[in-house]
Amino acid sequence: MDSIKLFIKDHIGFLIFNLLLVLFILLLYWLDGFRNTDTAIYTVIISIILTITFLFTRYVMRQSFYGKILQKPLKMEEALQKNAKMPENIATEKYIHELYRLYELEAQALYAHQKRQMQFMNQWVHQMKTPISVLELLLQDDTELDRESVREEVERLRRGLETVLMNARLDTFEEDMKIEQVALLPLVSSVINENKRLFIKNQVYPQIKVDEDCIVATDAKWFKFIVGQFITNAVKYTFEKGKKVYISSSHDHGHVILTIKDEGIGIPPSDLKRVTKAFFTGENGRKTAESTGMGLYLAKEVCEKLGHHMEIDSAVGEGTTVRISFKCHFHE
Known part of the structure; x- marks a missing residue:
């Protein structure tokens, strides 16, 4: 009826x-x-x-x-x-089927995103238990509080919080992004200064050779996060004392190339193509308890959204070199 x-x-x-x-x-x-x-x-x-x-x-x-x-x-x-x-109804059915196909693709993408977020949060929470447990033990000790140890654990918590916040903001990157002319040398120096305790603890020393007149178009906050990830990895995977991390700039056909080179353990060839995948820790990641497999992934995602080109070269036992290429400007 x-x-x-x-x-x-x-x-x-x-x-x-x-x-x-x-x-x-x-x-x-x-x-x-x-x-x-x-x-x-x-x-x-x-x-x-x-x-x-x-x-x-x-x-x-x-x-x-x-x-x-x-x-x-x-x-x-x-x-x-x-x-x-009827032809009209057949066309309607085809349209509905196409809508369903698009819905399936969006649903799969959303499910993969939620799964990645949940996996990252679970892994992050698990890793943050370590510095919290250390702080609890330090507070329970009747002896004088080791301020350096407390500072070290707080720094680990800070870096972990920064990573999870950047991961959350990645979904609304366009709303948070602010492209402006940024002097490269002060920005790199600022990142080095923020990680000076990490350098001192590992007895690894930075060497900066960045042109003072080099200005790049980027988002200062996000770019500091990128450089921070590369520098942190460079120091973290340099196990020998007295080694250096070289930060330098060069120019090539209207582009500036920021190079971060360490003298660490290097990345195995089998892992090199996968180090920017989410949650991939690889052989080196298993050597440290702090690896989340998200640092280089986030750095690559941010570089792509900012329009910068990133490439990684490495040799086992010789170190790793990261290059970021983007358009440059100079003071007149």
Whole structure:
């Protein structure tokens, strides 16, 4: 019954138009002097029969489609069944199927994103337990509080919080981004200064050779995060004392290239292509308890969003070199 009501609503305009058309033809005959009532009645009856036959045939062909769209589907497969016979309904079904395909892609992307976020948060919370436990032990000790140890654990917490905040802000990157002209040397020096305790603790020393007149178009906050990730990794994976981390700039055909090179353990060739994948820690990551596998992933994502090109070269036992390339400007 519902399908009949829907069919009538769908064709009410056609019925009115057909009725007006018959009346208009009869009016023309009347004005032309035609006065045969029987012929007029016969014409109306034939028109009604033909119209009813046409509508009945059309309803039969659409009945299965109406039945599908009027029933509440219990599962997605029912909505995707192909029941249409009319060209318009077939096109509608194709459109619905295409919408469902797009929905599936978006749902899969959302599920992957939520899974990545959940995995990252679980891993991050697990790692943050370590500095908290150390702080609790230090506070329980009756001896004088080791301020250097407390500072070290607080620094680990700070770096962890910064990483998780940047990961959360990555989804709204465009809203948070502010591109401006930034002097490269002060920015790099600031990152080095923020990590000076890490350098001192590991007895690794920075060596900066960045042109004072080099200005780049970037987002200062996000770029500091990128450089911080590279410098932290450079120091963290340099196990020998007295080694250096070289930060330098060079120019190549209208671009500036910021290079960060360490003398650490290097990255195995099998891991080099995967170090920027989310949660990939690799062989080196298993050598430290602090590796989340998210640092280089976030750095690569931010570089791409800022329009900077990033590449990593490494050799086991010789160190790792990271290069960031972007357009540069100079003071006149």
